[in-house]
Amino acid sequence: MNYIIEGAQELPVVGEYDVAVFGGGPAGIAAATAAAKTGAKTTIIERYGYLGGLATGGLVILLVGLTDGKEQIIKGICKDTIKKLKQVSRIEKIGPSILFDPEALKLVFDDFIMENDIKPYYHTFLSNAIIYENMVSAAVIDGKSGRSVIKAKIYVDATGDGDFSKFCGIPFLQEKKEKLLPVTLGIRVGGLDTEKVKAYINENHENYRNILKSLSLSVRMGGWITTLHKGEAWFNVAHAENTDCTDTQDLTHAEIQTRKTVHKLIDIFQNEIPGFENGYLIDTSAQIGVRDSRRIKGMHLFTREDTDKIFDDAIARAPNYISGGQGSVQVPYGCLTTRKMNNLIFAGRCISVEHELFDMFREIPCCMATGHAAGVAAALACKSDNEINVKKIDISQLQGILLEQGAVIWV
Numbered sequence: 001m002n003y004i005i006e007g008a009q010e011l012p013v014v015g016e017y018d019v020a021v022f023g024g025g026p027a028g029i030a031a032a033t034a035a036a037k038t039g040a041k042t043t044i045i046e047r048y049g050y051l052g053g054l055a056t057g058g059l060v061i062l063l064v065g066l067t068d069g070k071e072q073i074i075k076g077i078c079k080d081t082i083k084k085l086k087q088v089s090r091i092e093k094i095g096p097s098i099l100f101d102p103e104a105l106k107l108v109f110d111d112f113i114m115e116n117d118i119k120p121y122y123h124t125f126l127s128n129a130i131i132y133e134n135m136v137s138a139a140v141i142d143g144k145s146g147r148s149v150i151k152a153k154i155y156v157d158a159t160g161d162g163d164f165s166k167f168c169g170i171p172f173l174q175e176k177k178e179k180l181l182p183v184t185l186g187i188r189v190g191g192l193d194t195e196k197v198k199a200y201i202n203e204n205h206e207n208y209r210n211i212l213k214s215l216s217l218s219v220r221m222g223g224w225i226t227t228l229h230k231g232e233a234w235f236n237v238a239h240a241e242n243t244d245c246t247d248t249q250d251l252t253h254a255e256i257q258t259r260k261t262v263h264k265l266i267d268i269f270q271n272e273i274p275g276f277e278n279g280y281l282i283d284t285s286a287q288i289g290v291r292d293s294r295r296i297k298g299m300h301l302f303t304r305e306d307t308d309k310i311f312d313d314a315i316a317r318a319p320n321y322i323s324g325g326q327g328s329v330q331v332p333y334g335c336l337t338t339r340k341m342n343n344l345i346f347a348g349r350c351i352s353v354e355h356e357l358f359d360m361f362r363e364i365p366c367c368m369a370t371g372h373a374a375g376v377a378a379a380l381a382c383k384s385d386n387e388i389n390v391k392k393i394d395i396s397q398l399q400g401i402l403l404e405q406g407a408v409i410w411v
């Protein structure tokens, strides 16, 4: 590869905050809201023009993993979100899960920002971290206004892919391409006779699967559900395997491949599935759905042995999928912090967990729960009278505030 040297530049410092949250997905919005509620001057930086991450732009419109099979184990800011969603739009319970409208969620998250006096930077890409010894001293951001810098006492990496931590040189885990879960282009389809489509797919499930297989689509994950709107459904089946979403060329290829798949799929469905004759594509997700990328190596790496442990530094609960969805596990704070940096916390799907257990922690509610904890921890760390160090905060104080803010920690 050829290289060129980009000249050194003076970058304007566009803002100084107590807490800067990078990534406005479920984890990031929960972190920013919690940090602000705990008294920190907070900002949120998001590469797209809306908040919600995969829950909005990825058309992932179902909150899964809210319960341990019996009771709700994720509350706090996630519960506040559901309450707000109900005020602006209809939601629907599907068993223990909650179906919502992604446009309504964008509105709710904008409200969280305004109500909590959080400074938003949309259309802003985090492109580097400037570090000095064990501290991040600034984050480099890019946007239409050019390149600039944000400074904060504490930085929260909620980019899903652990971009911030990568820029800090923190070790991470990532499966080989062939083992990564597929990426998926979500779609919404209108003009359906949904009852007929449902009946056909239920009664002829093998035919439906064969259609997917005829386009080389894996049937190991994904599915479809009707949305809140009449005649409309969400299909989560246009997968691309072997995609490393931290590689720009892989992402590009996956977008092109899955888009082509979607159009072929709709043509076939129109011909093969009764009730789909007048079906049309409403939209494809603005951002391709990434399940699996970097998981940052934290102070604690959550492994199978941890699933029945009680942690002194527990900050949240997650559904226990290795016990068949019954019961829950505790998420320790050590999965959100790193040995290397003292003013960085991570949250969401990039936390420190083994790949085989990853599904328990990557659903939207759990990402909101780890985001909630990261936000409170960040606010506490920057209030410290001594040195700033997210690993030296008072854990019982963190747990106390989380409980006051409605989070669930103990079984």
Ligand SMILES: Cc1cc2nc3c(=O)[nH]c(=O)nc-3n(C[C@H](O)[C@H](O)[C@H](O)COP(=O)(O)OP(=O)(O)OC[C@H]3O[C@@H](n4cnc5c(N)ncnc54)[C@H](O)[C@@H]3O)c2cc1C
Binding pocket: 022, 023, 024, 025, 026, 027, 028, 045, 046, 047, 048, 051, 052, 053, 054, 055, 058, 060, 061, 062, 063, 064, 065, 124, 125, 126, 127, 158, 159, 160, 161, 163, 183, 184, 186, 236, 288, 289, 290, 291, 347, 348, 349, 350, 362, 363, 364, 365, 367
């Ligand atoms: C196809 C699919 C189906 C799924 N189905 C379900 C389901 O039914 N129910 C469920 O609960 N979960 C589901 N999930 C999982 C869930 O959607 C995600 O794991 C969850 O949204 C992760 O939240 P997050 O905040 O960690 O990351 P993300 O939602 O990925 O958000 C990260 C945010 O950071 C921003 N960002 C990233 N890099 C940068 C950067 N460098 N600079 C600035 N901003 C940046 C992104 O734009 C994004 O807004 C599904 C996932 C996929 C892909």
